[in-house]
Amino acid sequence: MAEIRDDALLLRRIPFSDTSLICHFLTAEHGRIALMAKGARRPKSAFRASLEPLYDLQIRWRPGRTGMGTLTDCHRGNSLLEPALSLQGLELLAIVSRLFQEGDPHGFEESKAAMALLGERGLQQGLLAAVWYLLTISGWLGDLSHCWQCGKKVEQTMRWQHANLICDACGNGLPVSAGLRKSIVGALSSGHIRLSVAGADSWRGMIRSVLAEHGIKPTDSFNPDYS
Template sequence: MAAKQRVHEEAAFVLHRYDWSESSLILDVFTRGMGRIALVAKGAKRPTSNFRPILLPLQPLRVVFGGEGDIRNLKGAEWVGGHVMPTGEALLSGLYLNELLLRLLARDDPHTTLFDAYGDAVQLLALGLPELLEPGLRAFELLLLRETGLLPVLGVQTMTQQPLDAETRYTLVAEGGLRQSHADDRASLTGTQWLQLQRSLETHEARHSVTGSPFAATLRACAEVGAGLKPQLRNLLHYHCGVATLHTRRMMMDLQNI
C-alpha cells in the first residue's frame, strides 16, 4: 500500500486509547485487513466530536484512515452495531482479550482468521451468559496462540512427535510443548481431549454464522474439557507475554477480593 493511500471502510476494533493532547487520542486498533495499527484521532476528546461516542473498546467499527508513518490519521469511523457493550465480568474478560492482542500481535501483520474469532468472542461476551464465559476465553486463547505460531500441534507429543494415547494424560508446558504428564503437574488432559481440541482448531467451515465458525468449533471443544485447560493456557500465555500476571487478570483478582 502506498504510504499516503487512504483506506476506506476497514472493519476494526479499538484495543486501547491513549491521550495524545488535550483534544486528541492515539488509538491501538485491530483491523481485519491490516492487523494491529496505530491511529491518531484528532479532536476526539472534544464534546462536539463525532468520534467521542464511537471510539470505544469491544465495539465493531468501520474506519477510514490515511497518512504516512507509523501512526496514521483517522478520517472517519462508524459504529457497525450488532451487539451491546459487555458489562461486569464479561467486560473485564473483553479487556483481557484486548491485552493479549496488544502483547502478542506485531504491528501491520494481518490475521483475518483471528480477527473473525475476536469478533465472535466479543459477540459471545455481549450475550452475558455465564456458562459460556470460560469456554469462550479458552477458545480465543487457543486460536490466538495458533494464529501467532505459539501453539504446538495438539495431536502429537511435541518433542518425540509420537501420537497420543487416548487414555494417557498430557500437559502443555511453555518450553516443552505437549508432553506426558508428570506427578507434579498442576493440570492435564487425556489424549482424547487434546485430539478433540486439535480437530476443532482445524475447522474451516464456511463462516455464515457464529455456529459455523472455527471459533464456535473450538468453543464447543473447550466446553467439554472443563477447568483442566485453563492453567495450562495461562502459563503458556504468561510465558510468551513475558509477565507473571497480566494487568487485566490482576484487576479481576482485586475485584473478587473486594
C-alpha cells in the same frame, strides 16, 4: 493525499496532548495501524461516541507523509459481544494487542474469529477457547494428541512442562489426562462440551504458562489468584 477506508477493530486508545488520542486499530486490509484522532477527547467530538472497542468499526484516514496518519471518520456498527461478555472481550483484545504488533498485516480476521468463539462459548469457557485459538494460530501450541517434543501420538496421560505438552518419555510435569485433552478439543469445536471446574482451571493454567513463556502479561482471568 487520498483518504483510505477500511473495516477495523479498536485495540487501544492512548491520550495524546490535552485533546487528542492515538488509536491502534486492527484493519481488514491494512493490518495493525496507529492513527491520530485529533480533538477526540473534546466533549463535543464526534469521535467520542464512535471510538469504542468491541464494535465493528468503519474508519477513514489520511496517511501521514512521513509519520502517523490522521483519523478523519469513524462509524460505529454492530456490537461484537453481548454486554455480559464485555470484560472478557476487553481481556481478549488486550491479548490480541500483544499478539499482533504494529505493522503486522494479519490479525483482523483472526481476532474477529476469536471474538465470535468467545460469544458462542459464553462466560465459562469462551475466553479460554478464544485465547487457545489465537495461541494456536500464532504457532505457539501443538495439537493435543501428540507430544510436542518427539511427535509421538499419546493415548495416556501427558505432561505439561514449560508451556509444552510432552509424553512421559520426554520429561515430567503437571499431568494432563486424556480426558482433559478430549474435553478441551471438544470445547473448541462445539458449544456442548462443558469442562469440570478443575478441568477449566487446568486449561487456564496451561494458557497462563504459554502467555508467560512469551512475555505476555496475563489479563485478570489468567492471573494466578483468579478464582
